[in-house]
Amino acid sequence: MSAVTEAPVIKLTKKDFESDQDIRWCPGCGDYSILATVQRTLPEFSLNKEKYVFVSGIGCSSRFPYYMNTYGFHTIHGRAPAIATGIKIANPDLNVWVVSGDGDSLSIGGNHFIHVLRRNLDLKYLLFNNRIYGLTKGQYSPTSEHGKVTKSSPMGSLEHSFNPIAVALGTGATFVARAMDRDPKNMQEVIRAAHNHRGTAFVEIYQNCNIFNDGAFESLTDKETKLENTLLLEHGKPLVFGKARNKGIHLKGFKPEAVNLDEGKYSVSDLLVHDMSVNDPTLAFIYSQMTEDPGLPTPIGVFRAITRGCYDQDMRTQIAFAKDRLGAGNITSLLNKGDTWVVE
Amino acid sequence: MSAVTEAPVIKLTKKDFESDQDIRWCPGCGDYSILATVQRTLPEFSLNKEKYVFVSGIGCSSRFPYYMNTYGFHTIHGRAPAIATGIKIANPDLNVWVVSGDGDSLSIGGNHFIHVLRRNLDLKYLLFNNRIYGLTKGQYSPTSEHGKVTKSSPMGSLEHSFNPIAVALGTGATFVARAMDRDPKNMQEVIRAAHNHRGTAFVEIYQNCNIFNDGAFESLTDKETKLENTLLLEHGKPLVFGKARNKGIHLKGFKPEAVNLDEGKYSVSDLLVHDMSVNDPTLAFIYSQMTEDPGLPTPIGVFRAITRGCYDQDMRTQIAFAKDRLGAGNITSLLNKGDTWVVE
């Protein structure tokens, strides 16, 4: 039932997306910058506020919906993707965003995470990865590094961390990207691309938790080292990086290598050219493995964006088809179906 | 507490591993062949029966432990990897095998599945993939093909299937392999390799459910077509396949291509040589994607087998280290720790 009458599209500003609730993150938390970037970017999309639903689980990051002056649902730990799935199937016209943490999505919520990506519902998924459980005061998370000392691992964690992008690619995700709290410009572009994608758009956002895991991404965000250690993926462009833009990524077989463009051996034409739209996820998987190799820069931007049927749209189509073929159902015919007899 | 005294190793036969319980699978079910192969292979390992624990979830496949004359635990739906984790941590000397179905592992159990692979406990994981829910009488599963018509999808399923091997690789699994119910010879080799691996050894086994999904793997197991449609991965060997062994896999960039060795353009030396021990999971990921391309054969055998710390062993080491450093704890010192005072 749609009791809702469409309102004309209104031109909005960042302020329109700010709710009246006091923000409850620690001063200095990376979550602030993500919130501001989202609030700054949404007005570009020419959609009224009422069309947005922000759905989160539990964690510091998951308080996000309270600060957005849109519809919002702060649900339970790990279940945001499943709840968002129901929202989107019920009403595919809504613009649904999931906001979650590394614990929320990859620990307790791991199953819903992999399934929402598989089903490719048309929703946006922001995973704030601070590599720690923030809200419960600092235990290691599935993205914490091996050997990490925390309250629950006083002698160092025995676990090997997930590579969230590789996990997503393993499930067949159609859109996979990475952004960083300290790089709002790239974040904004990634959010735009995610919005424009039809299907589940997964964005890993590196986020600093200055209380329990300060500096986890420092080498990637620090002004001095940032350009040497990150690689911006731009569709159709060769993979160049470095402060002096004198380095690039060359593919040797399926192995990416960082090469120096100044030394004469390699030129830009030898570099891998980024193509986010190849159907085969292998290229994106190769990018994902670059973070495992200390000799290679960490890619940011959109790794992969391909088109495939969306569950919610396909469901709509199937229902329309059924109505078309069988006629829209009505109670009387429903109740009187099959063999009947009359008692007088 | 180890109340158990070690018994001398006894030479066993297949019969020793057969329990006295009546087997409750449908006649013709692929599960029989897997059971027989496991029972036939275990005696090779020079381990007494009491050292084995088979742990399963719920599903037709999960009845497996009842038929093994070893220790066994038929647990609840989806939780076998978590329960096996506890068994292995509690007693790393046990030889722990998880047996599960595509629904049990990839649907309800997805979270434990990805985490056991990440933690790399030293256990063996057999996933019977019949691409259907057998026990609940035939609903589509996360590995069922898009569009599949079942009781719960009368107009065809809207879901895209998981590629279990790709999911496993995305999590960082250290051992990944595939076998087929109708190819007991390869299955036996794979089981051997899994047994010998230190870490979580994941084996996907294609299994025919002749009641609810008959023929799902027919083109791979049928005598006529089998050799054209499958590719046996052998460590250190070039990837040759085909009835006449006249075809092979050549890697063009990161793209595998099937080439004909008779046509003169390619020779065996142009073929990709299988190496299961490369640390980078990309090669195995490339294999995993071959099933998505109808022009390529389906790889079977061991995709990847690398060494990395095992959670259970590392835990043991950490405890030993703590005892070494702090001395084994005792109650009195424990109770009297910290600031104390005496009331007289």
Place this chain on the structure above:
Amino acid sequence: MASDAVKTLDEVTIRFAGDSGDGMQLVGTELTNTSALFGNDVGTLPDYPAEIRAPIGTLAGVSGFQLHIGSFDIHTPGDEVDVLVAMNPAALKANIKALKPNGVLIVNAESFDEKGLKLAALTSNPLEDGSVDAYQTFKVQMSSHTKAALKETGLDFREMERSKNFFALGMIYWLFNRPMETTIKFLQDKFAKKPKLAEANILALRAGHSYCDATEAFVNSYEVNPAKLPPGKYRNLGGNEATALGLIAASQKSGLELFLGSYPITPASDILHTLAKYKNFGVKTFQAEDEIAAVAAAIGASFAGDLAITSTSGPGLCLKSEAINLAVMAELPLIIIDVQRAGPSTGLPTKTEQADLLQAMYGRNGESPVPIIAASRPGDCFETAYEASRIAVKYMTPVLLMTDGYIGNGAEPWLIPDSDSLPEFTAKFATNKEGFAPYARDQKTLARPWVIPGTPGMEHRIGGLEKKNIEGTVNYEPDNHDYMCRIRAAKIANIVNDIPPIEIFGPESGELLIVGWGGTYGAIRTAVERCQKKKMKVSRLHLHWINPFPKDFGDILRKFKYVLVPEVNLGQLVKLIRAEYLVDAHGLSKITGQPFTAGEIETKIAEILSAKK
């Protein structure tokens, strides 16, 4: 059908038993439909093995279908069996205890060979060792007769053998003077694409019938006259299907779109299967990755404005409990269906039980009141599902709808309601911005407004943290939490105003009151009516709503000297009654995975009343 010795019976109970590959459920269902169409009242009890296909011929593989046919309003699948059809030794062994002394036993004699006896773990042949002397035994070479009848079809022997269930059905049709047309038509439809199979089964059916005619095997045949059921149009309806139809009716009537989030589980899966067929009613079925995702998606759909359902059985209800609590806090409509099965844990998945009641009532952290409604018969699942939906939306609350494997898998003739006669059910989304607050409450129902995303100007946030009264923002104030816990409880207690007074069958006060809920309905009713006929002083009532209890429940209870609560558990409703009313109610427990028989309750009634004397 020459016999003029047609005896008229008031009621008869027939059980088909065979290997699970023998098609017993199919012929049982055919006899049910034929009898229902003929105008009898019917009650059924399918009983199939846990395995998909257990080894042929073994005890584990026995599948049974029991059918009670009456010329009056009957309420159970029958206590004792009058006619048992046993297709093999294992089926005989597993079912013979249920057959009445001197009952009719029809066996497929050919299956009692050495192999068959061994598979059934029998050391001697019961057809020869005196085991069946107490019955009217008919040993029929069903396999051979069937093959003979089918010899022209061109089928091979194994295929022919498959039709012997219809040979058996043909015999029963002869024995009870039933018309064969319905079944013939059914077979033609079912095998429209495999006409050979249709033909074979029809031939077998006719052969069984003719066999009786020709051999005059039976001295008598019987008839069971049509029942004097309330006038109207009927169909045969199974419990799970009725639940699905009730939900669709609620959706159609309210104008809310229906969303089901579910994960398959025995014996609830058929609700998913049935709803999945009704896409043309706009029904959205989502087969989730697990029970948590199933209920979570339903909560999302409810937030977005759908009539949201999740269906499961006991183990699944465990998994849903955390999310149900979110719906309690968020105050969103949601219907959770628990088709109970025997527990604890995986238990006996294909057997029935009523042991999830206290879980439904209390199985969530914190003070988490959820209304509970229970269906009592297959057909009644329809109105119960409809009512659960209506209350969920009216009071903005999750509602637990309890059925069980017995009524879910059972079927009965169902008086088709006129769609206009269904209770009024309007759903309204709030759209008025003026003075809107997400946790402001309706004065009468205490429900908060349902504002769905997409509504301009009413953007708001909800969630699982405690909410400030009216404003609905996150709030940690001590008094607010106390207030909100109490108002949530009051809202559910308040549903009592929607519950009609209890109907008491029998005297309004006196010696003995039987209180029932759910699937014990038929057995209790039959037992009490039998006792009342014998002039015993016993009354009964059956609860539809368990939380809240109806207003007049306490007063009624106190008017009886003895209150007995039969339950297929170890005493759950009885605990709630005792705690609430301090009435010394007694439980009668049976927890065998089987429903009560009327006889069991009758015996207990007699025992209590005679002890009282």
Place this chain on the structure above:
Amino acid sequence: MASDAVKTLDEVTIRFAGDSGDGMQLVGTELTNTSALFGNDVGTLPDYPAEIRAPIGTLAGVSGFQLHIGSFDIHTPGDEVDVLVAMNPAALKANIKALKPNGVLIVNAESFDEKGLKLAALTSNPLEDGSVDAYQTFKVQMSSHTKAALKETGLDFREMERSKNFFALGMIYWLFNRPMETTIKFLQDKFAKKPKLAEANILALRAGHSYCDATEAFVNSYEVNPAKLPPGKYRNLGGNEATALGLIAASQKSGLELFLGSYPITPASDILHTLAKYKNFGVKTFQAEDEIAAVAAAIGASFAGDLAITSTSGPGLCLKSEAINLAVMAELPLIIIDVQRAGPSTGLPTKTEQADLLQAMYGRNGESPVPIIAASRPGDCFETAYEASRIAVKYMTPVLLMTDGYIGNGAEPWLIPDSDSLPEFTAKFATNKEGFAPYARDQKTLARPWVIPGTPGMEHRIGGLEKKNIEGTVNYEPDNHDYMCRIRAAKIANIVNDIPPIEIFGPESGELLIVGWGGTYGAIRTAVERCQKKKMKVSRLHLHWINPFPKDFGDILRKFKYVLVPEVNLGQLVKLIRAEYLVDAHGLSKITGQPFTAGEIETKIAEILSAKK
């Protein structure tokens, strides 16, 4: 410390309140330790915000720590506050209501500037508008004094500012004539690697002390003499830590290795954190991916022969319910710890409640009996955890151990037991093949044998399907299921033989009995003792075991005219009592996220007794 005006007090309640960044928990804990070491009895109540770091200076960010110091055996953190330290306007605003009329109020006056008032949403300055006239108010420039004292340290102003909590503590040490050595030593240890910080805090502590000396701000100082506690060696112990120690003691005593499977959740995480530190005791802590994996791994560890534990709070208990049921069916020892918090759903995660009791009792499908034991004080968590472990192993059953945020986070002086005085606890794995059957039962305990994998010749399979009595194979027989349900229930009921008779405090029969469980202990005891001193006719008892109830419980209840059950929920234990004994017990409910004060219960007692007259 020249003042000769030292007044002696029996007891005093002090509350520190400030921003969550102000280190109130730290100085509160220091005062607790110092007082405990000094020989006082102490009771504590930390109260921190839900946010990690709420915006500085706001109401949401206020963190409090209340401490009750007594020269006698005290049982609560105190009802009303005698001395309040408020570090900023928000802290004053949030806490002033708790301060007794004419109580001592010490404020950091500098924080009451325009910005501070605005952050606290105050429109006028309470130090000037008469709001604090009813108290002995001391306005101290704590920030400036601290900075002055630290000027030589080379720290910058912001760093110096951080030490002002120790300045405040120094003042309190002066006011109550406490020695400073313990705290100085603590600081030296804590900041062993950052000696500058140690020095700064010590300087601030001394400065606060000297400030009082120098300014003669206070007319009097006070002393609270050591309490006459039972003789022995004491330490200060928090509830969650006590739970962890009890488990380790059980492990050491039984020779079973300890396994904890847990997923972090407030307020239970500290059990995980504490156990993780004890690797040298062979403790294996497994931080799982979720609560289901946590309990599942514990079940696996139990199967493999470990003393297996899982710890959580309400929402986590929901998620564990399906797996707990597996342990019920598999009959494996398992301890499930629920540190209860305010629900339903996410509720108020940092606040206390007792509302998971009925969930613990009934929150699983089918008939699933699980024993329940509840701790009542922080120190008592030790013996409760030990006892839970002992019973789990002895009876081969999961046991639910209930604590709550109040006692879990609270601390008290704890009489260190002699390890030999701990109850006998031997664990034995069955190793004898002769006549072994996995579901054969011990005649006395009804426990099945614990045979661990690795034991030669005893290979067997268990699982969640119903098991055949004795053999333990999968079994679908109706009577077997009935029997097994009843024997599982009987086994748990049988634990009653391990439960000592109830201790009644006060007359053994009469007017009014107060029945408590869990964290209401201190408030009830204090209230009842006060009333008894006033010669009121009231008795009390406190339940340790809730399932099963002690044998003599029913008889005791029936000896009183009025039974009152105070609970931090809407009435849960009271329901169990009413259903079991048909006694008209009444609930006293408080559900504000805060524990009862003794005064609240005292008032209710007086009310009941005066109404009775």
